[in-house]
Amino acid sequence: MSYEVTIEPLGETIEVEDDQTILDAALRAGIWLPHACCHGLCATCKVDVVDGEVEQGDASPFALMDFERDEGKCLACCATPTSDLVIEADIEEDADAEVHPVEDYAGVVVAIEALTPTAKSVIVELDRELKFQAGQYVNLHLPEIGQTRAFSLANSPSEKRRVELQIRHIPGGEATSFVHQQLKVGDKVDITGPYGRFFVRRSADADALFLACGTGISSPKSMILDLLEQGDDRNIKLFHGARNQTELYDRDLFEQLAADFKNFRYTPVLSQPNGDQTWEGAVGYVQDVAQSHLENDFRGHQAYLCGSPNMIDSAITVLMQGRLFERDIYFEKFISAADAAQQSQRSPLFKSI
Amino acid sequence: MSAKKLGLREKYSKMTRDLSWEPSYQPMEKIYPQTEMEGLKIEDWDKWEDPFRLTMDAYWKYQAEKERKLYAIIEAFAQNNGQLNVTDARYINALKLFLNGVSPLEYAAHRGFAMAGRQLPGVGAQVACQMQSVDELRHVQTQVHTISHYNKYFNGLDDFRHKHDNVWYLSVPKSFFDDAMTAGPFEFITAISFSFEYVLTNLLFMPFMSGAAYNGDMATVTFGFSAQSDEARHMTLGLEVIKFMLEQHPDNVPIVQRWIDKWFWRGYRLLSLVSMMMDYMLPKKVMSWKEAWEMYFVQNGGALFEDLARYGIRMPKYWEQTVAGMDHLSHQTWNTFYTHNHAAAFHTWMPEEDEMQWLASKYPESFDKYYRPRWEHYKKLEEEGKDFSNPSLPMLCQTCQIPMFYTEADDPTTISYRVSEYKGDKYHTCSDGCKDIFDHEPEKYIQAWLPVHQIFQGNCGGGSLEEVLDWYRLNQGVENVKYHLSEDFSNWKKWKGLDPETESDDEPRQVSNG
Ligand SMILES: Cc1cc2nc3c(=O)[nH]c(=O)nc-3n(C[C@H](O)[C@H](O)[C@H](O)COP(=O)(O)OP(=O)(O)OC[C@H]3O[C@@H](n4cnc5c(N)ncnc54)[C@H](O)[C@@H]3O)c2cc1C
Ligand code: FES
Ligand SMILES: [Fe+2]
Numbered sequence: 001m002s003y004e005v006t007i008e009p010l011g012e013t014i015e016v017e018d019d020q021t022i023l024d025a026a027l028r029a030g031i032w033l034p035h036a037c038c039h040g041l042c043a044t045c046k047v048d049v050v051d052g053e054v055e056q057g058d059a060s061p062f063a064l065m066d067f068e069r070d071e072g073k074c075l076a077c078c079a080t081p082t083s084d085l086v087i088e089a090d091i092e093e094d095a096d097a098e099v100h101p102v103e104d105y106a107g108v109v110v111a112i113e114a115l116t117p118t119a120k121s122v123i124v125e126l127d128r129e130l131k132f133q134a135g136q137y138v139n140l141h142l143p144e145i146g147q148t149r150a151f152s153l154a155n156s157p158s159e160k161r162r163v164e165l166q167i168r169h170i171p172g173g174e175a176t177s178f179v180h181q182q183l184k185v186g187d188k189v190d191i192t193g194p195y196g197r198f199f200v201r202r203s204a205d206a207d208a209l210f211l212a213c214g215t216g217i218s219s220p221k222s223m224i225l226d227l228l229e230q231g232d233d234r235n236i237k238l239f240h241g242a243r244n245q246t247e248l249y250d251r252d253l254f255e256q257l258a259a260d261f262k263n264f265r266y267t268p269v270l271s272q273p274n275g276d277q278t279w280e281g282a283v284g285y286v287q288d289v290a291q292s293h294l295e296n297d298f299r300g301h302q303a304y305l306c307g308s309p310n311m312i313d314s315a316i317t318v319l320m321q322g323r324l325f326e327r328d329i330y331f332e333k334f335i336s337a338a339d340a341a342q343q344s345q346r347s348p349l350f351k352s353i
Numbered sequence: 354m355s356a357k358k359l360g361l362r363e364k365y366s367k368m369t370r371d372l373s374w375e376p377s378y379q380p381m382e383k384i385y386p387q388t389e390m391e392g393l394k395i396e397d398w399d400k401w402e403d404p405f406r407l408t409m410d411a412y413w414k415y416q417a418e419k420e421r422k423l424y425a426i427i428e429a430f431a432q433n434n435g436q437l438n439v440t441d442a443r444y445i446n447a448l449k450l451f452l453n454g455v456s457p458l459e460y461a462a463h464r465g466f467a468m469a470g471r472q473l474p475g476v477g478a479q480v481a482c483q484m485q486s487v488d489e490l491r492h493v494q495t496q497v498h499t500i501s502h503y504n505k506y507f508n509g510l511d512d513f514r515h516k517h518d519n520v521w522y523l524s525v526p527k528s529f530f531d532d533a534m535t536a537g538p539f540e541f542i543t544a545i546s547f548s549f550e551y552v553l554t555n556l557l558f559m560p561f562m563s564g565a566a567y568n569g570d571m572a573t574v575t576f577g578f579s580a581q582s583d584e585a586r587h588m589t590l591g592l593e594v595i596k597f598m599l600e601q602h603p604d605n606v607p608i609v610q611r612w613i614d615k616w617f618w619r620g621y622r623l624l625s626l627v628s629m630m631m632d633y634m635l636p637k638k639v640m641s642w643k644e645a646w647e648m649y650f651v652q653n654g655g656a657l658f659e660d661l662a663r664y665g666i667r668m669p670k671y672w673e674q675t676v677a678g679m680d681h682l683s684h685q686t687w688n689t690f691y692t693h694n695h696a697a698a699f700h701t702w703m704p705e706e707d708e709m710q711w712l713a714s715k716y717p718e719s720f721d722k723y724y725r726p727r728w729e730h731y732k733k734l735e736e737e738g739k740d741f742s743n744p745s746l747p748m749l750c751q752t753c754q755i756p757m758f759y760t761e762a763d764d765p766t767t768i769s770y771r772v773s774e775y776k777g778d779k780y781h782t783c784s785d786g787c788k789d790i791f792d793h794e795p796e797k798y799i800q801a802w803l804p805v806h807q808i809f810q811g812n813c814g815g816g817s818l819e820e821v822l823d824w825y826r827l828n829q830g831v832e833n834v835k836y837h838l839s840e841d842f843s844n845w846k847k848w849k850g851l852d853p854e855t856e857s858d859d860e861p862r863q864v865s866n867g
Contacts, residue, residue, distance in 0.1 A: 041578070042585030062582040065418040090406055320663045325600045327402075347657035349592055 003081040007031055008050065009093035013102075016081050021057065022047070023076035030196070032352055033089050038077045040064075045076040052085035096201045098133040105130055105191045107163075112185060115166060115249040116242075119215050120180060121154070122165045124189060129160035134226035135200065135219045135304070137332070138193030140165065142178055149175040152306070152332065153194065154218035156225035163191070168215040170336055198332040200227060201302055206328070207234055209294075209301040211286045211315050213241040216307025217250060219332055223304065224254075228261050236261075237301075239293075241269045241286035241311075245276060267293065287315040291322060298324035305331035316353050326353050365406035373476035387472040391537035394602035398475035401597055407586070412484055416491060423495055423579045430572040431502050440568040440636040442507070442845035443836055447634040448499075448573065449509045449699040450626060451561055454526045456496040457517040461530040463489035465541055472538040481590050485546075488583040495576050502572065507841050509698045509832045516698055519813070520825050521804035522626075522690075524754045528801060529623050533616075535797070539598060540612050546591030548616035552657065554588065555649040556624050560631045563639040599664040606665045611793070617669030618786030622753040628683035629690065632712065633704065641715035643679040651676065671786045674762040680719035681765050684712075688727065689758050691835075692743040696818070698827055700836035703732045723765055740835055744818065746805045750783035751798050752790045757783050775799060 001018045007026060016025040023045055026033045035045040043063040049072045056069065057078030064075050076089070107124040115121050130138075137152040155164040169180040183189075200208060200223050208227070210220040217240055224236060242248035251268055258266040269282040269289045282289045290298075298319050305312045312331050319329055331353075376384055388395065407415075429435075439445065463486050470482030504510040517523045533544040549557075562577035598605045628642035640648075650672075658668045691701040704712065709728065713720045734741050747756035751773075761769045771788035773780045775795040782788040791798045807813050814824025822829050836842055846852035 041581050043582055044585050044589070060578055060582065061422060062419050062578045065415060067414070067418060317663050321665070323600075323603065325596075347653070347660045349596070349657060349660040 003052075003084050005052075005081055005085040005087060007033075007091075008086060008088040010091065010097075011099050016085075018082070019080060021077055022054075022074075022079050022081065022085075022087065026076065033076050033091065035077055040075055040078040043075065046073055047076050047090070048072060048088040049074055049079075050086040050088050052081065052083045054079040054085065055082050094197070094201075095203050096199065097197065098199075100131045100133065100136075100194050102193060102195060103130075105193075107189050107191050109183060109185050109187045109189060110162065112183065116247045118247065119166055119168045119249065122167055122179065122183065123162055124165065124191060125162050126191065130163060130191070130194065131160060132157055132194035133199045134223040135198040135332070136194035136196045137198075137219070138163070138165075138191045138195065140175075141190035141192065142175060142183070143188065143190065144182070145174060145178050147175045147178075148192075150195070152196075152198075152219040152222070152334075154221050156222055156229060158226070158229060164218075166215045166218040173336065196332065198304070198306070198330060199223070200304065201330070202232065204302050204328075206300055206302045208236045209290065209298065209303045210236070210238040211241075211290060211303065211305045211307075211311075212238070213286055213307035213311045214243075214247070216305075216311070216332075216334060219306045220304060221250060221253075224257070224264070228257060228264060233263050236264045237267070237290075238265070239267045239269055239286040239290045241271060241307075243272045244270055244274065245279060285314065286311070287318040291318050294322065296322045298322035301328065303329045303331075305329070307334060309333045309335060326350055329353060365403070365408060368408040368410075369403070369406075369476065369480050381474060385472055385474045387537050388474055391539050392608055393539055393598060393605050395474075395598075396601055400600065401475045401477045402593060403477040403481065407484065409480070409484075412487075416487070419579050419582065420491070420495075423575055424498070426575040427495070427498055427502070427572055430575075435571055436503060436506050437848060438569045438571070442841045443634065443636050443700070443702065444568045444570065445503065445507045445841060446509075446699040446701075446836070447561070447564060447568075447630045448503060448570070449507075450630060450634070452496060452500050452503075452510060453513045453516050453520075453698065454523055454626060455557070455561075456493055456500070457513065458526055458530050459489050459493035459496065461527075461534060462545060463487075463493065465530070465534045465545060468534065469538040469541050478594075481586075481593075482542075485583075485587055485590065488587070492576075492580050492583070495579065499572050499576060506844070508828065508839070509700075511828075512826050515826050519804075520698060520827070521749075522697065524802065524804050525626070526623060528754050529619055532619065532797075539594070542591065542594045543598075543609065543612040544616040544619075546587055547595050548591075548613060549620050550584065551588045551591040552617065552654055553620045553624060553650070554584065555653070556645055557627055558584070559649070560627050560635075560639060560645065564630070564635045567637045567639055568635055595661075596664075599666070603665075610666055613666065614670040614786075615790050615793075618671060618784075618790065619753060621675050622750075622755060622783075622787070625682050625686045625755065629686040632683035632715075633687045633701075633708075638711060641712075642683045643715060646675065646679050670789070671784070674785070677762040678759070680716050681723070681760060684716075684720070684724040685758055685760065688724075689747075689756060691731065692741060693747075694835055695742050695744075695833050696822065696825075696827075698825075698832045700834065700839045700841060702836040703728050703735065719765065735835070735837070740838075746808060748781055749803045749805050750787050751780045751801055751803070752782050752787035754801065754803060755783060757781065759783050 002015045003018065004013050005016045005022060005025065006013045010031065012031055014025050014029040014031065016022060023033055023035055023038070033045060033047070040057065040059045041063050046064065054074045056064065056074055057080060059075040059078045064073065105126045105128065107126045109122060110125045111123040113121045132153055134157050137150050139148050140151050141148045151165040151167060153163055154166045155162065167176055167179050170176045198219060210224065212220045220238060224238060227236060238254060240254065248268055248270065254266040258264050267282055267289065269284060269286050270279055271285055273279045273283055301324055303319055303324055305315050312333050316329060382389070466482045466486035466489060470479045470486060473479055473482065500510050500513060517527055533541050536544065558577070558581070562574060565573035565577065595609065598609050631639065631642045631645065658666070687701070690697055691703070694701045709725060713725065731741050747758070749756055757768060757770060759769050761767045769784055771782045771785065773782065773788060773792055773795070780791060780799065782791050808821055814820045819829065822833065827833055831840055
């Protein structure tokens with residue numbers, strides 16, 4: 001048995017099992033709610049129950065007062081729903097977030113193109129328009145193997161019926177191996193979405209800095225196409241990393257954009273060119289190249305990072321050395337089952353990074 | 354468009370941030386003269402993120418209900434003679450240490466946060482400090498109620514203010530806070546909110562509160578819950594302040610690092626009192642000091658410092674020495690109190706055989722080799738009626754004010770001494786950590802009120818031990834004896850009907866002093 005819990009002011013709805021705490025379900029759904037002790041003592045996780053009923057669990061009488069219980073408050077770390085709920089949490093309502101409800105779409109694969117030996121572009125035509133905000137992702141359901149995996153939307157949001165996924169092959173990975181070895185044009189797939197809170201904060205008066213590696217270019221591609229289509233005139237800098245030239249794709253597209261739009265700057269970066277004489281571009285890790293190009297001063301930017309958890313962690317460290325901090329750093333970590341299994345202990349110093 | 358309901362955040366900002374104003378007829382530097390004296394560079398106060406969004410009116414409402422609940426429980430505890438339900442009267446000595454040593458620090462914190470709030474120009478920081486200042490006042494009041502109750506039945510709790518200001522070992526916690534309060538506002542918050550309440554809090558709070566729960570002291574447990582609901586706010590303030598300083602300017606990083614080094618070490622030294630409480634004073638043990646240090650500092654602290662590394666902050670200097678010292682800290686501290694019990698306002702004792710076994714199992718590297726033989730020797734002397742006492746006055750560390758009894762981190766048989774010279778005089782410190790602190794601000798620490806120096810200078814009532822103890826207002830022969838000879842012990846046996854020789858009283862009788 002599970003309940004639907006809507007979290008205001010985000011307007012996002014999550015599923016909560018009847019013996020699961022609201023906090024646990026929210027964090028698992030990628031929604032950050034304030035919390036600290038996680039067992040009912042500190043009151044950091046207090047939320048308003050606007051509609052519905054909860055069981056208060058082990059909330060300490062000093063952390064959740066009687067009058068607050070009467071006023072319909074609960075501690076998200078202890079409370080479990082006993083009906084569908086609407087709660088209001090003390091989190092920032094993001095003025096730049098568009099609200100697009102999550103829905104299920106039926107799709108057909110209409111094109112598959114090898115971008116590199118390890119990445120494929122998969123174009124799926126949907127039964128109807130999917131509205132999303134550039135940067136968001138969808139869950140791809142592969143009926144033949146009965147598996148669902150997350151992939152970012154690489155197309156511009158102005159393209160609503162045909163979505164592009166750029167899928168890297170994870171050696172030994174069930175879903176991505178299937179996509180690379182068996183999926184063919186004409187196959188039916190299901191798509192659910194859009195999800196995620198990775199999007200450009202346009203209201204900020206700042207340059208946009210994108211750091212992307214491998215198939216992590218998918219979201220930034222959509223975000224940059226969208227910004228340029230909308231005539232956004234902020235400076236946009238993309239550092240695009242790949243191992244070597246064969247792994248670097250969509251370079252022509254970005255070089256063309258850089259020629260057409262003077263506020264867009266494109267820097268491809270190879271981490272292991274291994275003596276490739278034809279490569280005249282930057283060599284190293286994207287974050288290090290960005291650091292030297294910007295002379296270790298990232299102030300005045302908003303950074304958007306996309307790719308593997310390792311790349312994102314290193315990039316955050318570099319950005320902070322260049323004095324850009326949590327409030328100006330946004331990212332999408334392409335977590336796979338292997339990464340999720342080895343998440344290390346974190347301190348509460350940072351909220352999301 | 355219909356009027357939109359204010360989100361929690363907006364509501365807070367209207368009720369707090371929007372209450373500030375730009376001064377027009379006095380310059381900011383004159384209103385906030387301490388902002389720059391510590392060398393920090395603050396470029397933009399608007400980047401201060403209020404770590405919790407609580408408006409003052411809501412604050413009063415919460416605290417009032419907490420008080421109501423807490424006092425109802427304390428009242429019931431008193432009515433039901435709750436003090437008789439503790440494991441045994443040895444436990445009360447842990448309370449004596451806490452209530453004489455730590456409770457006055459809550460009051461000091463109340464003053465310190467009021468001063469810090471006055472000196473910080475940002476309104477978010479001001480409100481946070483104001484609330485914490487009032488919190489601390491509440492904490493000390495509730496603890497004074499606990500003192501008042503236990504003081505009716507046990508010795509050593511009757512004069513906590515006077516003792517805190519004068520008695521030698523209580524100068525350790527007192528000078529810790531005095532040091533913080535006489536620094537600037539940012540160092541104060543780094544010292545108290547970050548180093549103490551965040552990094553080290555679990556090592557102070559957890560042992561006392563779980564210790565109280567394990568040992569049947571429900572009055573203290575309830576106080577603990579009530580305070581913990583404030584504590585989260587305090588810790589968050591500590592984290593926010595650190596992030597704020599580090600993000601404002603790169604030149605702040607070395608300053609903050611030095612404060613972290615200093616206050617980590619000072620806090621660690623202060624916690625030696627807790628270490629002996631955990632390993633020796635709780636009749637029913639929660640966990641060993643070593644286990645607590647490994648879990649709360651090495652693991653949790655390690656995760657924090659991994660995150661702080663992003664700002665260029667490293668682990669506190671000399672943290673390795675604290676790990677090397679885990680096997681010895683509590684034993685050496687307890688040894689000192691046991692051998693100086695005649696000058697302390699609580700009782701000490703030698704562990705029972707089952708406790709020795711527990712200690713040996715928790716400290717396989719050190720206990721049987723270095724400490725058990727000593728304890729067995731003391732016990733033998735006790736049996737012969739010749740309790741061991743050390744009548745000499747020890748040399749104190751100029752920084753932490755603890756007698757110089759700690760050994761070198763890598764050699765438990767050599768006492769650790771460090772010496773600095775300043776303006777032609779020699780100053781002694783107990784460790785590299787304390788020496789660094791002294792050397793950085795010698796002008797501050799040469800003014801330290803060191804209890805032993807004060808005795809020798811004739812400022813503590815006279816030259817003999819009796820005169821000094823009288824001046825401490827220590828009820829001699831009652832408060833300052835070993836547990837097996839104490840009135841607490843004989844009363845306890847009477848009340849609990851444990852002594853076959855005396856009749857058990859129906860009503861616990863109150864003790865004579867106090
Ligand atoms: C929000 C989001 C957006 C994403 N967008 C994209 C995108 O646009 N493009 C893209 O290429 N990728 C993207 N990813 C990553 C993509 O979802 C994963 O690569 C994909 O789920 C892998 O699926 P798989 O079935 O092939 O591998 P899985 O079978 O799920 O596992 C991957 C590997 O981990 C190993 N493994 C599994 N479980 C464990 C375990 N418990 N411990 C250790 N190892 C284990 C497997 O053997 C395998 O080698 C995104 C991820 C997220 C979260
Ligand atoms: S997180 Fe501390 S009470 Fe919920
Ligand atoms: Fe010292």
